[in-house]
Amino acid sequence: MNTGDTAWVLVSAALVMLMTPGLAFFYGGMVRAKSVLNMLMMSFIALAVVTVLWVLYGYSLAFGDDVGGGLVGGGEFAGLKGLVGGLFGAAPSDPAQPWTGHQIPHLVFVVFQLMFAVITAALISGAIADRAKFWAWTLFIAVWVTIVYFPVAHWVFDFDGATGVDFVGGWIANKLGALDFAGGTAVHINAGAAGLALALVLGKRKGWPREPMRPHNLPFVILGAGLLWFGWYGFNAGSALVAGDLAGVAFITTTAATAAAVLGWLVVEQVRDGRPTTLGAASGAVAGLVAITPACGYVSPLGALAIGLVAGGLCALAVGLKYKLGFDDSLDVVGVHLVGGLVGTLMIGLFATTSVNAAGKDGLFYGGGLGLLGKQAVAAFAVLGYSFVLTLVIGFLIQKTIGFRVSADAERAGIDEAEHAESAYEFSGLRGGGSSLGRSADVLAGKIAAGAGKEG
Incomplete structure (x- = not known):
């Protein structure tokens, strides 16, 4: 066991865990005062539900031996059996051969990947803010991660032989060969497509878009964005699984892209609206973080600047699509996570370079041709389509059985009182x-x- 690598991945897992409370504040500040507790709880409950399912069977479905076609893992690791004391990686079949896997405890990798699953589910909640029943949302999380996230994580993150000598991994990582360093497809495109589907199932908020529904606490939004940026270093640099050069590359590319995206978003606001906004700065940072996630370990710092600048500008324009197309994505999950995830995943096909990571491929601008761009597109739209369709089905079934949306009276009076019998602020x-x-x-x-x- 390499103690330095182990310490780094453990710290990274803790940083990624912090992103979920950070997301709760980011989203919580963006809703109206009467909905903030419900928004916080929608993120917080993901920590509880996803963790339990991950231990019971989630990790096994994501990283167990494939049961056919690279679609989902088997039950070898149900209950995390057999993982205590082992290293992450496939042990050599010949004991005389040196170990070539990652020299971290297997359970450290398990908990690191758990935090990705948690925040992916929580991200979706922003699309249906102000109108979802808490227990219906909780049920949705349990079903969605089981049917959608765990299989998609297998597709993208499970490489052949990673968790067993003869274990077969997912089709995107191995058969297709698309690149996704830290989750642009499995996390952001996945959550963005699911958010769009749920927004369509639940429909528009009462009064939207006629009534102004401004953020009630912009300091919360900035605090949440700052926590997300901080935690994202664990998300991206931690995905190197080593405390070495590749982690450093992911760290600087994450920083560069995020900074460029803030500028890109604010310039669009200045040109379009005449003023840069606090909300725009926070949203631009998140857009840059989203876009660089799949690319952070495959592009140079200059490539990261380009990805961030494009993502910041395009996401700033994309958030307005909901008004033109008529879907109520309350907190811009589609405009930031779906569009940002697509930008980052596709731009790997342009800016990836093996001079940064020999395990990657060269993109179009580095002499690699269009092949990688095509693979990135297949991966991105396969995840988008799978997540969108299955989320529509799951959301529709919950709506028709136990009901997904709160009553009109509860929505008008305030979802915090209706769902939790509490209010965030005591004005009386x-x-x-x-x-x-x-x-x-x-x-x-x-x-x-x-x-x-x-x-x-």
Whole structure:
């Protein structure tokens, strides 16, 4: 075991875990005050549900030996059996041969990949903010990760022989040979397509787009974006699975692309709207993080700048499509994650270079021709189509059985009170009657009024 690599991947797993609370604040600040607790809970519950399923069977479906066609893993690792004390990688068939796999404990890889599964499910929630029943959403997470995420993770992340000598992995990683360093397809295109499908199933919010539905707390949004940016270093650089040069490459390309995307988004806002916004800066950062995720270990820093700049500009334009096409993607999951994921995945076909990562391929701009671009397109649209169609089916079935959307009255009054019997902010104390402070203020006001009456 390499203790340095092990420590780095453990820290990276913790950083990726922090991204889910960061996402909760990012999304929570973007909704109205009466919906913020529900938004936070939709991310928080993903940590609970996905973790339990990952231990029971999720990791096995994603990284077990393929059961046919590179589509899904088997049950070898159900309950994480047999993984304690082992290293991640295929042990040599000849004991005399040196170990060639990653020298980290297998369970460290398990927990690292768990955090990817958690945040992918949580990302979808932004598309249906303000109108989803909490327990229906919880059921959706359980079904969706089982039918959609776990198989797609197998397609993209499970390489032949990674978890067993004769184990066969997923079709995108092995048969197709498309590149995805940290999850542009399995995480962002997957979640973005699912968000679009659920937005169509649940329909528009009451009053959208006539009524203004502005973010209630922009400092929350900036805080969430900052936590996401911080955690994303574990997401991308941690995917190297070693504390070495490749992790450093992913770290700098992640930083460069994100910075360029912020500028790209703000320039579009300035030209289109006349002013750069705080929300735009935060959204631009996330768009850059999304776009560089699949490419971070395959492109140079200059390539990362190009990817980030394009992603920032295109995503800023894409978020307006919901108004033109009439689908209510509440918090721009489609415009940022689906479009950003597509940009990053496809631009690998242009900017990938083996001078950065010998395990990759050369893209069009480095003499590699159009072959890699074609493979990237097949991977991207296969995941998009699979996720979109199955999410439509899952969402429709939940809506027709237990109901997915809250009542119109609950939506108008506030989903926090309807679903959780709580409110994020206690305003009654300012008005009196809702707290000891309010009652004391009422008493004092009454005494003043009585005194004034006697003097009169």
